[in-house]
Amino acid sequence: MEIVIQPTPAEVDSTVADIVEGYVRAGATTLGLATGSSPIGTYRELAARHRDAELDFSLARAFLLDEYLGLPKRHPQSYYSVIRSEFVDxxxxxxAMVSSPNGEAQCPEKEIARYDQSIxxxxxxxxxxxxxxxxGHIGFNEPGSSLTSRTRVKTLTEQTRIDxxxxxxxxxxVPHHVLTQGLGTISDARHLVMIATGEGKADAIAAAVEGPLSAFCPASVMQLHRHVTVVIxxxxxxxxxxxxxxxxxxEHKPSWQSF
Known part of the structure; x- marks a missing residue:
């Protein structure tokens, strides 16, 4: 696990955009996209690089982490809509190459199996x-989530709903239930890149990076992963x-070593 501490949120966004750009410029790539406030600056930076530096996403595809259960996909706060308004557009x-769990699925059990299979x-x-x-949650894997869990229905904590x-x-x-990639599903990705800014995330980052491996802090599952970059x-x-x-x-990172 590599911990990259940058002076400002803008430099965090630029660093994460550098990582994503490296994958995209290498050719066909599959991106795992998060919603929420943390990646917004990165998406804006990537959009600027597309506009100003010809960063080409035409060979990429993407999968979203999660979706609200029962929220129509055209609702402005569905993650289907949010990722399009914040990034894809x-x-x-x-x-058509941006996939997400179907929050309107009549049979959520079939939908969660379909989603893992599609990835x-x-x-x-x-x-x-x-x-x-x-x-300490990632995706919508609330504290207590199995560290090997697959995509499934989760009940949000009241604090998450308030947030x-x-x-x-x-x-x-705010819906009470979501469809979310599980911690095991997330861990199948070849490179995990966590983004966090602000003092309000400090305790969660410390627990995830330096605390015990525990379902109490779902993000601590990253400690088991072979390639993790935490940019804060x-x-x-x-x-x-x-x-x-x-x-x-x-500061002493070898010049030949990428993130």
């Missing part, structure tokens, strides 16, 4: 972007015990 990534059939995810909740209420008219409009700003790094070492390691 601003680059030349074919919308596998595509050859898996090359690089998966991740945010982290204040309680997401800012995107709706109020907490009563100074505020989000403020609870890390080994922050000075992470800075030292980045």
């Amino acid at each position: 601003h680059v030349n990534l074919d919308p 596998a059939a595509a050859g898996g995810v090359d690089v998966q972007l991740l945010g982290i909740g204040t309680d 997401n209420a800012r995107f709706f008219d109020g907490v009563d409009d 700003d100074e505020a989000a790094a403020s609870s890390l015990k080994l922050a000075d070492y992470y800075r030292y390691a980045l």
Whole structure:
């Protein structure tokens, strides 16, 4: 696991965009896309590079982490809609090649099996972007989630619903249930890239990176993964015990070694 501490959120966004750009410029690639506030700056940076530096997404495809159960896909806060308005509509990534769990599925059990199968059939995810909740959740894998879980229906904690209420008219409009890739599904991706900024994420980052491997902090599953890059700003790094070492390691990173 590599911890990259950058001075500002803008530099976090640029670093993550560098990682994604490397995959995209290498040719056909499968992106794992997260929604929420954490990756928005990265998506804006990638859109600017598409516009100004001819970053071509035409050979890429993508899978989303999750979706609200029962929310129509054309609802402005469905992740089907959000990823298009925040990212896909601003680059030349074919919308037909952007897959997400169907929150309107009549049989969620069949839908979750279909979704995992579709990821596998595509050859898996090359690089998966991740945010982290204040309680350590990734995707919608709330504390207590099995570290080997697959795509499934989850019940949101009240805190998550409160955190997401800012995107709706109020907490009563936030669905109670979601379809989410499981921690095992996420871990199948070949490269995990976590994005976090702000002091409010500091304790969650410390628990995920330096705490015990535990279902209590779902993001700690990253400790088992063979290729993880955690990109954070100074505020989000403020609870890390080994922050000075992470800075030292980045400063002395071999020139031939990529993220």
